[in-house]
Amino acid sequence: MEIVKKTVLFLLLSTVIIITGCKRKETQPTQSGFKLNIPQGFPMPKIPEENFPTAEKVKLGRKLFYDPQLSQAKTISCASCHITEHGMADTVRFSIGDKGQIGKRNAPSLSNVVYQTELFWDGANPSLEKQILAVMLNHDEFDIEITEVENRIRADESYQQLFKDAFNGVINITTITQAIASFERTLLSGNSKYDKYLRGQATFTESEMNGMKLFFDEKGECFHCHSGFNFTDFKYHNTGLDSVTTDEGRYRTTGIEEDKGKFKTPTLRNIALTAPYMHDGRFKTLEEVIEHYNKGGKNHPYKDGDIFPLNLTPQQKQDIINFLKTLTDEEFINNPDFKKPNY
Ligand code: HEC
Ligand code: HEC
Structure with missing residues (x-):
């Protein structure tokens, strides 16, 4: 049984590789039809099966990435410490949390973060989705309870249509983190x-x-x-x-x-x-x-x-x-x- 499954999987994978292998490298399709803009010469990144990026998820995740409502004091967003103009890193030695707390490490660049399978300087965090939870719960960063994040986003009119398009209207911590992670996966840098x-x-x-x-x-x-x-x-x-x-x-x-x-x-x-x-x-x-x-x-x-x-x-x-x-x-x-x- 196990062998049959593996053979089927292998055949499926080979087909995917053959089909995508013929296409231009930059426009490798993901399962949902959304195309990550993979730079020439870069390998295909591993993307978790349960969260293939779609254009709708990325659009939503981008708004969430910049939304200070995710922090308890509503003062900082992901973008406060991961600044586009600075290669998605911070300009200060230790980043400042939502109530002025001082962190303990320097914010790393998110350039090509889709390829990172172990996150943080010590690799303690296993996925982009879980890493977002860590930011919320970290007392030096967003310092907020998960239910509070969900309540705030559910109450915000400007998110209703975006969640309808991306997740059939389901607003919870899973969809919130999946959307932000999808946006992060598009942060590809290969044209220096x-x-x-x-x-x-x-x-x-x-x-x-x-x-x-x-x-x-x-x-x-x-x-x-x-x-x-x-x-x-x-x-x-x-x-x-x-x-x-x-x-x-x-x-x-x-x-x-x-x-x-x-x-x-x-x-x-x-x-x-x-x-x-x-x-x-x-x-x-x-x-x-x-x-x-x-x-x-x-x-x-x-x-x-x-x-x-x-x-x-x-x-x-x-x-x-x-x-x-x-x-x-x-x-x-x-x-x-x-x-x-x-x-
Ligand atoms: C207060 C500043 C701050 C905020 C806000 C913040 N980060 Fe970070 N981020 C950091 C720091 C500092 C680290 C390194 C932590 C460590 O290694 O222990 C980090 C690490 C990361 C990493 C790991 C990168 C790698 O290569 O290992 C990712 C991904 C990330 N942040 C994404 C986000 C996202 C998404 C948000 C919003 C939900 C966010 N960050 C909000 C400061 C911040
Ligand atoms: C033995 C492995 C190793 C070698 C050899 C090495 N590096 Fe590094 N490099 C690292 C590690 C690990 C870090 C992060 C260290 C830390 O923060 O504690 C780092 C950090 C850096 C940083 C800072 C990156 C950031 O985002 O803060 C730069 C720049 C850098 N290295 C450049 C170089 C250059 C240039 C050379 C050759 C002269 C070099 N490295 C040789 C492993 C290495």
Whole structure:
């Protein structure tokens, strides 16, 4: 029985792959017919079966993403800490909650977040849908009860038609989180100068070129962790930020001693716009980040073997920074579909 099921599933999947394989990469259809704008050269992301994005869900989720009613004091929305112009990250070291609370970590970029299967700097959260619940319940963020969120949205006339279109009028925490997650899945960034360079549509300066070489070779070592289309291995590393652990990082989830001080490798897409840097926003500039790597970090028993003094010249440091700046995607930050809606 099990084997029959698996065979059927395999055949179905193969058909989907064959059919979609013939289409243009950017317009891969999802089950509901909605097309995620997958950039050229990016893989198909995994999307939970129970929540395929539709145009209606995305439209609704976009409004919710910008709605301060989701926070208890009605002062902040998701967009307060994930700012489009800043690559969907925050500009302050620790984000400010709905009543002025100070958070404990730096808000990461949501560029290409659809590819993240373990959320937060320590990967403690398993899905975009669940992550939204965490924001609501977090005392440093929305600090609100779920029933209160549902009541507020049900009472808001401007949402009635949007929920009818997206979820047959069902307004509850499941549909609210599904809609926001659907909007987040559309936040794709793959048209930076670097992408255009790869496609032969842009040329690099000598400095950008040298920076790219340093980034991708054993001298800079960056690519060991910041690898692939999204400049992350989606794994956890201790980069020697502290000799005495201040934030236990990945250890909080796994309880494994060696995971102390390990954090998820962040994407470097739109990195020039997302200062300050690191899980606690300790570095104000890319110069400070490069200086940290150049020194090889501080000694820590679990520091990654790929973090050691690099002996870069001032010019080489500048070259790496210039290369990182090519990862800025103007189309992404100016995309009208990602901005605060007027409906
Ligand atoms: C008060 C500021 C603040 C608000 C409001 C906020 N976030 Fe965040 N967000 C953060 C911080 C800080 C983190 C990192 C938390 C951690 O790693 O422990 C984060 C992490 C995330 C992540 C994980 C990204 C990754 O790659 O791991 C997602 C997704 C996210 N937020 C989406 C949202 C959504 C959707 C909303 C609205 C429902 C929202 N955030 C509201 C500050 C905020
Ligand atoms: C051993 C793996 C590893 C190597 C090698 C590495 N990084 Fe990182 N990088 C990380 C991790 C993990 C973080 C997050 C660390 C934290 O916040 O505690 C990070 C953070 C960053 C950040 C800040 C991102 C943000 O959103 O705050 C930048 C910029 C960066 N790295 C660039 C580089 C460059 C440039 C190199 C090469 C000189 C490099 N990295 C080498 C793993 C690595």
